[in-house]
Amino acid sequence: MKYKFCGRSGLQLPVVSLGLWQNFGSVDIFENGRAIIHRAFESGITHFDLANNYGPLPGSAEENFGRILSRDFTGHLRDELIISSKAGFDMWEGPYGKGSSRKYLVASLDQSLRRMGLDYVDIFYSHRYDEHTPIEETMMALDSIVRQGKALYAGISNYEKSEAETAIKILKKLGTPCLIHQPKYSMLQRTPEDGLFDVLEKYGVGCIPYSPLAQGLLTSRYLKGIPSDSRAARPNPSLKTADITQQTVDMLNALNNIAMRRGQTLAQLALSWVLREPRVTTVLIGASSVEQLNDNLQVLSAAKIDDSDLAEIERLLSSR
Numbered sequence: 001m002k003y004k005f006c007g008r009s010g011l012q013l014p015v016v017s018l019g020l021w022q023n024f025g026s027v028d029i030f031e032n033g034r035a036i037i038h039r040a041f042e043s044g045i046t047h048f049d050l051a052n053n054y055g056p057l058p059g060s061a062e063e064n065f066g067r068i069l070s071r072d073f074t075g076h077l078r079d080e081l082i083i084s085s086k087a088g089f090d091m092w093e094g095p096y097g098k099g100s101s102r103k104y105l106v107a108s109l110d111q112s113l114r115r116m117g118l119d120y121v122d123i124f125y126s127h128r129y130d131e132h133t134p135i136e137e138t139m140m141a142l143d144s145i146v147r148q149g150k151a152l153y154a155g156i157s158n159y160e161k162s163e164a165e166t167a168i169k170i171l172k173k174l175g176t177p178c179l180i181h182q183p184k185y186s187m188l189q190r191t192p193e194d195g196l197f198d199v200l201e202k203y204g205v206g207c208i209p210y211s212p213l214a215q216g217l218l219t220s221r222y223l224k225g226i227p228s229d230s231r232a233a234r235p236n237p238s239l240k241t242a243d244i245t246q247q248t249v250d251m252l253n254a255l256n257n258i259a260m261r262r263g264q265t266l267a268q269l270a271l272s273w274v275l276r277e278p279r280v281t282t283v284l285i286g287a288s289s290v291e292q293l294n295d296n297l298q299v300l301s302a303a304k305i306d307d308s309d310l311a312e313i314e315r316l317l318s319s320r
Contacts, residue, residue, distance in 0.1 A: 001044025002300065006281045008204030009179055011153065013082060013282040015275060016297060017047035017208060023288045024064055025055035032289065034068050039290045041073075041081075043297055049182075049208070049284055050116075051086035051127055052108045058091055059115055066116035081122075085112045086157060088127025100130035102141035109150055123179060124151035126167070128158040135163065139170040146176045157182035157210075161195040168203045178205050180281065185209035187218060187255070187273055187317055197279045206281035209274055213285075217244070218270035223253055247320070254316050258309055264302060271299040273313065 003012040018040045024033040037048070054061035062085065073081065087108035090098040098104065109124055124145055126138050142154040154176050156167050164181055171178045181200055183192045189211065200207050213219055222244060252266065259269035274283050287293035305313070 004281050006206030013047050014045050015282050017282045017284050018045050019049040019284045019286050020061045021054050024061040026057050026060035035290050036287050036293055037068055039293055047082040049084045052112050053089050053091050062112055062115040070117055083121050084123035085121050086125035086127035100126050100133040100138040102137055105141045121151050123153045123155050125155040125157045129163045139167055143174040143176040153179035155180040165199045180206040182208045184211045186212045186214045188214045201279050207279055208282050208284050210284045212274045212283050213267055213270050219267045251316050268299050272302050276305055
């Protein structure tokens with residue numbers, strides 16, 4: 001494993017981090033998730049990313065992770081882990097179970113800590129910008145949470161360029177610098193290139209892109225269309241059947257040809273492409289099995305993408 005300093009902080013993160021967004025909830029096989037987390041840690045992944053609503057059911061990913069911590073990461077092993085959580089999206093019914101108010105963020109983190117059996121998380125994020133809450137209130141809540149010792153660092157996620165810059169400035173003024181931003185970024189979702197990366201670089205904030213494989217689209221699963229057992233074949237707000245046109249399938253196959261030429265899978269190429277960006281600290285991956293995790297970790301030994309391949313990839317992506 002390789003490690004990078006997160007922005008201009010003193011915290012180092014592994015260049016590959018594990019997200020527990022899916023496959024670690026109450027509907028999933030506990031021992032499978034446990035094996036993935038074991039393999040991740042053995043491979044040098046020290047950063048595990050969660051949120052209050054991860055599951056399903058919401059909260060169950062944190063509960064399962066807490067069970068694994070209490071069984072397998074006792075003693076001083078907690079000091080070898082970077083554990084993050086978030087709040088912002090819908091978690092419970094009523095007016096206080098969503099958004100970015102101080103009330104919700106503080107209550108949600110207290111619940112997350114109880115579910116995981118922790119005294120603190122290393123990073124706590126505002127999971128999304130909330131237009132109904134003054135951004136000053138949200139950032140003051142993060143500052144207060146860090147000062148209380150419930151989190152060591154503050155982060156933001158899903159904030160657009162202008163919102164992110166405002167949040168970063170407020171946190172800096174409060175004396176709790178923003179450690180990291182978590183945007184969606186992949187070959188098929190490149191919004192952070194439109195100024196967000198520049199903002200993060202300017203203020204020394206780290207970056208941890210999520211969905212680098214575009215919800216599985218940038219894998220070999222869709223090279224022949226839409227498999228009946230795939231995520232796109234099921235009701236899914238983030239990956240729709242209508243988005244997977246023949247033009248998209250053709251592009252995926254062309255990208256796969258580049259990957260094979262490099263001795264990689266399409267997924268490995270997609271991860272290499274994200275990590276080529278110098279302002280990316282670590283890439284956040286998911287895994288449904290130990291085998292899939294091992295496959296994605298091959299990106300650590302991959303050669304850098306050369307200028308010729310980058311130009312060809314850019315041509316393919318711009319043709320969408």
